[in-house]
Amino acid sequence: MLKRYKVFFRLFGESIAFAYQALVVNKLRTFLSLLGVTIGIFSIISVFTLVDSLKSGIEESFDILNDDVLFIQQMPWGPEEGDTEFKWWEFIRRKQPALKDASNLQKRLTKADAVAFATGTSGVAEYKNSSYGSAEIAGVSFEYNEVIKLNIAQGRYFTEVESDGGRNTVIIGNEIAETLFGNLNPIGKSIKVKGHKVKVIGVFSKEGTSIIGSPFDKLVLMPVKLITRMVDVRNTDCQILVKSKPGVSNAELKDEIIGQFRAIRKLSIKKKNDFSVNEASMLSALVDGVFAMINAVGFIIGFFAILVGGFSIANIMFVSVKERTNIIGIQKALGAKNSFIMLQFLAESIVLCVFGGIVGLILMSILVLIVNMWSDSFTLVIFWSNLVIGVVISAVIGLVSGILPAYTASRLNPVDAIRSK
Numbered sequence: 024m025l026k027r028y029k030v031f032f033r034l035f036g037e038s039i040a041f042a043y044q045a046l047v048v049n050k051l052r053t054f055l056s057l058l059g060v061t062i063g064i065f066s067i068i069s070v071f072t073l074v075d076s077l078k079s080g081i082e083e084s085f086d087i088l089n090d091d092v093l094f095i096q097q098m099p100w101g102p103e104e105g106d107t108e109f110k111w112w113e114f115i116r117r118k119q120p121a122l123k124d125a126s127n128l129q130k131r132l133t134k135a136d137a138v139a140f141a142t143g144t145s146g147v148a149e150y151k152n153s154s155y156g157s158a159e160i161a162g163v164s165f166e167y168n169e170v171i172k173l174n175i176a177q178g179r180y181f182t183e184v185e186s187d188g189g190r191n192t193v194i195i196g197n198e199i200a201e202t203l204f205g206n207l208n209p210i211g212k213s214i215k216v217k218g219h220k221v222k223v224i225g226v227f228s229k230e231g232t233s234i235i236g237s238p239f240d241k242l243v244l245m246p247v248k249l250i251t252r253m254v255d256v257r258n259t260d261c262q263i264l265v266k267s268k269p270g271v272s273n274a275e276l277k278d279e280i281i282g283q284f285r286a287i288r289k290l291s292i293k294k295k296n297d298f299s300v301n302e303a304s305m306l307s308a309l310v311d312g313v314f315a316m317i318n319a320v321g322f323i324i325g326f327f328a329i330l331v332g333g334f335s336i337a338n339i340m341f342v343s344v345k346e347r348t349n350i351i352g353i354q355k356a357l358g359a360k361n362s363f364i365m366l367q368f369l370a371e372s373i374v375l376c377v378f379g380g381i382v383g384l385i386l387m388s389i390l391v392l393i394v395n396m397w398s399d400s401f402t403l404v405i406f407w408s409n410l411v412i413g414v415v416i417s418a419v420i421g422l423v424s425g426i427l428p429a430y431t432a433s434r435l436n437p438v439d440a441i442r443s444k
Contacts, residue, residue, distance in 0.1 A: 059332025060379030060417060061386070066328050068413045069387050070321025074314050076403045090303055092170050093277060095120050095128075095263040095284060099299035117297045119261045122247060124287055125164065128263060131283040134271045137169035140247055142261040144254045146217040148195070148243055150203040158199055160216060160243045162250025170266040174239075178210045178225030181246055185224075189248025194225035198240035216243055217253045273302055329416065332379070333424045340372050340428035351432055352441035365433035372425025373418055380417025384410055 097117045102109050125140035132138065143161040147154055165186035167173075173180065175194065185192050193216065200209045200223075209223045227239045250256070267276040277300050284298060344351070351364055391403040 057375065057379035057382060059335045060329060060376050060420060061332075061383040063326070063329030063332050063420075064380040064383030064413050064417055065386050066324060067322055067326070067416065068384060068409050069390065070324070071318065071409045071412065072387065072391065072403060072405060074317050074321065075406050075409065077314070079404060091267045091271075091273065092303065093265045093267070093273060093280060094301040095124075095265065095280065096299050096301060097260070100301045103299065114299070118288075119257060119259070120263045120298065121261070122164070122256075124284070125263045127287050128265070128280070128283060131286070132265065132276075132279060134268055134276050134279050135265050136268045137166045137266045139166040139170050139264045140164040140261070141167060141264060142247065142250060142254075142256045142259050144217075144250070144259055146253075147215075148199055148203065149215040150212065153203045155199045155202045155241075157241060158196075158216070158243050159238060159241050160245070160250065160253070162245050162247035162256075164247050167264070170264045174228035175225045176228040177208075178223070180225065186246045187248070189246050189251070191219065191221040191249060192224045192245065193221045194227060194242075194244040195223055196227050196240040196242040197229035199243065200226045216245070219249075219253060221245065221249070273304070277302070329420055332376075333420045336372060336375060336421065336424040337428060339375075340368060340425050341431070343371070344368065344428050344432045347432075348435060349441060351435055352437045352439070355435070355437035356441065361433040364435075365429040368429035368432050369422065369425045372429070373421035376417045376421030376424065377414060380413050383417075384413050 097119050098111070098114045099109075120140070122140050125138055129135070129138040141161060141163045143159060146158055146160050147156050148158040149155075165181060165183050168180050176197070178194065180194070181190075181192060184190070193214075195203075195209065195214075203209070203214060204212070209226055211223065213220055213222050215221070227242065227244075230238075230240050247256075265276065265280060267273065280300055281296065285296065288297060290297065354364065388405060391405055394403050
């Protein structure tokens, strides 16, 4: 058995050497053959890299949403169970969750660790002669920091007294702080938000820009009873956030929420829910589905480029067989087996394709470096899995493209092959 393996590897090594010699001698042919595979691999892996980078960036933005938190909202994050389409025309008629709903729900739930209420709007934040015009303004109940991860770099969170009393206190994002105050310490200073004077008690840690923005960098967070003086929350998107107790599954908590919230809304058995219970996993599933479709489209586009490259390599290999017919005849006359001849041409085809694929991957890596150098809001990430996929696809294309020419070469009659010169 060991002897057979030694013979195989020796023959394979000789085949690689023959393949390398053929590729070096015919440089123009090699270049033209590589071009199709290089473009195909570059196209496919570039799409995979772009999609995976987008997906990774979006999933990172979900990190603030704990897996054990459920969101009661007017609208679902996708088609509801049993539906094949998003019935927005029905959902838009639903009532928004209210602060009193959150309070009532908190008293009724036994499987929840914390219940919070949140609503929001947008507006201008001002300090003396400076202003920030695209601030995201959110009003939250005191328990908000128990269900959402908040990273406060300076200052503190609201006290219960400040929250329940709707005191004029806010926590602002890093981008707003830099715009309004520059190098000054914003803690304790007063700013105007939608025309109301408020005191800054905290600044969020800097998030930096991403493909979906930087919500906390542009956020003004305040007690919910303060925001009710600025906007009519009945006409604003609202949500109730519910965090489960340790050991309680989302399914158990969701069932309890639906039962208790139906009771709060006084819905009869025959009536459908007039609210939706969403969870972070729904967003992940939605993102996975969207990017799976994009990946498929990208693969199809790249596949046609690789298909052209595969035909090109097959054609070049047939030309190579014709040119080396005399050599094949001599090899067979000296005792070379059909398997050695076939392996020789398969190796040449595979080496050619893999080399073309590697060139495509190098070009893709250069593109990634250029994009990352020039883009502040989006970062492309090269995943090792994509590099491996690129090499494997190249090898498979080389194998498929070389089978017929290699088989044709292995079946040549040695006498006729020698005479072909």
